[in-house]
Structures are given as C-alpha cells and as structure tokens.
Amino acid sequence: MKITASLIDKLIRLRMGETLPSSAIRGEWVEELLRDGVLISCSHGSRRSIMASSPQDLEQSLKCIDERLGNLDKMKYLLSSEASRSEQATETGNSKLVPVRSCPGFPVNSYEPITCCLNGRQIIINPEEGSFVFIADWQSFSVPKDVLVVNIENMENFRLVRQQQALFLSMFPGKQILFVSRYPQSSDLRSWLQTVSNQYVHFGDFDLAGINIFLTEFHKYLGERAVFLIPQDIEGRLQHGSSERYNAQYQRFKNLSSDIPSLQRLINIINKYHRCYDQEGYIER
Structure with missing residues (x-):
C-alpha cells in the first residue's frame, strides 16, 4: 500500500465522521473494511459514498491492515514534516515508515x-x-x-x-x-x-x-x-x-x-x- 498525505487526510476525515465519495479511496483493503462493516457504503441515486461505522473500529482495523495507519495523526505529521529516519524511529520505533533519502548530496x-x-x-x-x-x-x-x-x-x-x-x-x-x-x-x-x-x-x-x-x-x-x-x-x-x-x-x-x-x-x-x-x-x- 502506498501511503500518501492525501490518503491519510481522507482517512482522518472518515474517522471524524465525514462521508467521502466511494471513488476517493479504493483497493482490496477498502473492500475488506466494507465486508467487515467497518466502512458503510451509502447510495445517493447513481452516486455512492462511504463512511465509518465508528472511529474506534476504523483505527483498530487500519492498524491491523498496516502498522503505518495505526496512528493517523502521527503519520500525518511524519509525512508533512519529511521527518528523518531518526525522528521516525523515536516516534514509532520504525525508521522506515515513510521513505526518506538518508544520504542526500x-x-x-x-x-x-x-x-x-x-x-x-x-x-x-x-x-x-x-x-x-x-x-x-x-x-x-x-x-x-x-x-x-x-x-x-x-x-x-x-x-x-x-x-x-x-x-x-x-x-x-x-x-x-x-x-x-x-x-x-x-x-x-x-x-x-x-x-x-x-x-x-x-x-x-x-x-x-x-x-x-x-x-x-x-x-x-x-x-x-x-x-x-x-x-x-x-x-x-x-x-x-x-x-x-x-x-x-x-x-x-x-x-x-x-x-x-x-x-x-x-x-x-x-x-x-x-x-x-x-x-x-x-x-x-
């Protein structure tokens, strides 16, 4: 799974109770969350949208899918700040959560x-x-x-x-x-x-x-x-x-x-x- 700032923002919006178009996030893992009832699909005429059944269930399920999604707020910080590997390790214990060039120049x-x-x-x-x-x-x-x-x-x-x-x-x-x-x-x-x-x-x-x-x-x-x-x-x-x-x-x-x-x-x-x-x-x- 490719973790991007855009994806994290969308997941945070779902956690906050917002509804997103079903086309906003896609993938096998999304279908899995829909089957498990963690995400709910809603129909609006020809359009479909998704929402989270509960913030807690969403975060717990995301953590099981990928540890990088276990703390969305921390992940948003790491992505937005281009944190070094040492900062990632300090924050999460994993220095490779976000790809970072460790040898620029x-x-x-x-x-x-x-x-x-x-x-x-x-x-x-x-x-x-x-x-x-x-x-x-x-x-x-x-x-x-x-x-x-x-x-x-x-x-x-x-x-x-x-x-x-x-x-x-x-x-x-x-x-x-x-x-x-x-x-x-x-x-x-x-x-x-x-x-x-x-x-x-x-x-x-x-x-x-x-x-x-x-x-x-x-x-x-x-x-x-x-x-x-x-x-x-x-x-x-x-x-x-x-x-x-x-x-x-x-x-x-x-x-x-x-x-x-x-x-x-x-x-x-x-x-x-x-x-x-x-x-x-x-x-x-």
Missing part, C-alpha cells in the same frame, strides 16, 4: 587543494588519491566563483581524476577545477548548480544519449554557462568507437540536434562514423 573531488565553504566554515577539498569527499549539506556548500565545476558522469572517471589530469590541463590551463558527480542519482547536484554562478563543464560519454543528458538535464537549467567537454582528438577516437552502442541508441536519438555549434559538430561526427566512444577511454593507465 553528491561527491566532490580534486587533484589540487580548493578552498570552499560548508555551513559557514572553510573547508579544503583535497582528497587523498583513492578517496573523495561527500557533501551532504549541499544547500550550504559554496565554491569560489572562478573555480570551474566539471561534472563527471561515470564513477570510474570521477574516482581517477589524477589519471586524466593531462586532459584537463590541456583544455582548461590555469583553472582550478572542482570535480562533481551526481552519484547517487538525484537532482541534488543540479539544484546546487542552479544556486551558484560557476562555469559548468559536462564530461560524459561521447554518444547521442550522453549529449541528450547534457541538453535536457543540465543545459536546459543552467543555460549558456554550461558546456559539453569535447576533446580535440575525439574524432580520431570515434573512428574506432562502438558501432553496437550507436545502433542501439539510433532509433531513439536519430533526430537529436543542438543550436550549440560545437555540440552539433560532435553530433555530426558521431552520425558520420556511426560510432560512440565512452569517456573511460581518457583514463591513462
């Missing part, structure tokens, strides 16, 4: 020290090789405006930024770079990017699907300060890329185009050779 990485700010305090992003930093309180995280933010789509590339340092130094000489990733998948990274003014570079796979991700999930929201990373040697690499991947994506993205000249050129090259190239190929071994 995104990881960051760098191959040189970058002074940032987290919760009003200075923090140096300079992970040891083989590690990275996870920013959970991303709403209070900020970086200097002249730092270039590079989003790396694939986790292997993100972990091994030092093994791609030559690529980044050649493309962005003299720039401090903060590498970010949207792992685990969520909108937190994009939401954070919308709050800062830093230039954004998208480093993903060189295929039609990867370009579509950039256009629809990042450029759409960040505008002209968002660019797609296109290495100078990409055409040579695409000549020996994966035709299988290209063929698998073609039907879905065959009409993909962009008004960004450099990106349209990349699309043309991909379609010219009928091949794709994954960004992991830029990791130096």
Whole structure:
C-alpha cells in the first residue's frame, strides 16, 4: 500500500465522521473494511459514498491492515514534516515508515587543494588519491566563483581524476577545477548548480544519449554557462568507437540536434562514423 498525505487526510476525515465519495479511496483493503462493516457504503441515486461505522473500529482495523495507519495523526505529521529516519524511529520505533533519502548530496573531488565553504566554515577539498569527499549539506556548500565545476558522469572517471589530469590541463590551463558527480542519482547536484554562478563543464560519454543528458538535464537549467567537454582528438577516437552502442541508441536519438555549434559538430561526427566512444577511454593507465 502506498501511503500518501492525501490518503491519510481522507482517512482522518472518515474517522471524524465525514462521508467521502466511494471513488476517493479504493483497493482490496477498502473492500475488506466494507465486508467487515467497518466502512458503510451509502447510495445517493447513481452516486455512492462511504463512511465509518465508528472511529474506534476504523483505527483498530487500519492498524491491523498496516502498522503505518495505526496512528493517523502521527503519520500525518511524519509525512508533512519529511521527518528523518531518526525522528521516525523515536516516534514509532520504525525508521522506515515513510521513505526518506538518508544520504542526500553528491561527491566532490580534486587533484589540487580548493578552498570552499560548508555551513559557514572553510573547508579544503583535497582528497587523498583513492578517496573523495561527500557533501551532504549541499544547500550550504559554496565554491569560489572562478573555480570551474566539471561534472563527471561515470564513477570510474570521477574516482581517477589524477589519471586524466593531462586532459584537463590541456583544455582548461590555469583553472582550478572542482570535480562533481551526481552519484547517487538525484537532482541534488543540479539544484546546487542552479544556486551558484560557476562555469559548468559536462564530461560524459561521447554518444547521442550522453549529449541528450547534457541538453535536457543540465543545459536546459543552467543555460549558456554550461558546456559539453569535447576533446580535440575525439574524432580520431570515434573512428574506432562502438558501432553496437550507436545502433542501439539510433532509433531513439536519430533526430537529436543542438543550436550549440560545437555540440552539433560532435553530433555530426558521431552520425558520420556511426560510432560512440565512452569517456573511460581518457583514463591513462
């Protein structure tokens, strides 16, 4: 059973003696309550409605169906306040009554020290090789405006930024770079990017699907300060890329185009050779 704020509100209304249209709540469990006489079906011409026979019987029966419905008022609070798992456990003993993301945020990485700010305090992003930093309180995280933010789509590339340092130094000489990733998948990274003014570079796979991700999930929201990373040697690499991947994506993205000249050129090259190239190929071994 999916527990929503709307469902809880309807059950509270029934508990208070209100009558609801029979279409307001449906399910096998509703039919069970009707058979047991906990809910009563009433006819009004062509329309039907339901009401509770007694508030006490309704609450007791709901608790037997699903423990999350044992205390409607408490459940309404937990849903409306987006309570953490610890709050849920304190209130009910069950930390999983309401689905809550226990690990919001995104990881960051760098191959040189970058002074940032987290919760009003200075923090140096300079992970040891083989590690990275996870920013959970991303709403209070900020970086200097002249730092270039590079989003790396694939986790292997993100972990091994030092093994791609030559690529980044050649493309962005003299720039401090903060590498970010949207792992685990969520909108937190994009939401954070919308709050800062830093230039954004998208480093993903060189295929039609990867370009579509950039256009629809990042450029759409960040505008002209968002660019797609296109290495100078990409055409040579695409000549020996994966035709299988290209063929698998073609039907879905065959009409993909962009008004960004450099990106349209990349699309043309991909379609010219009928091949794709994954960004992991830029990791130096």
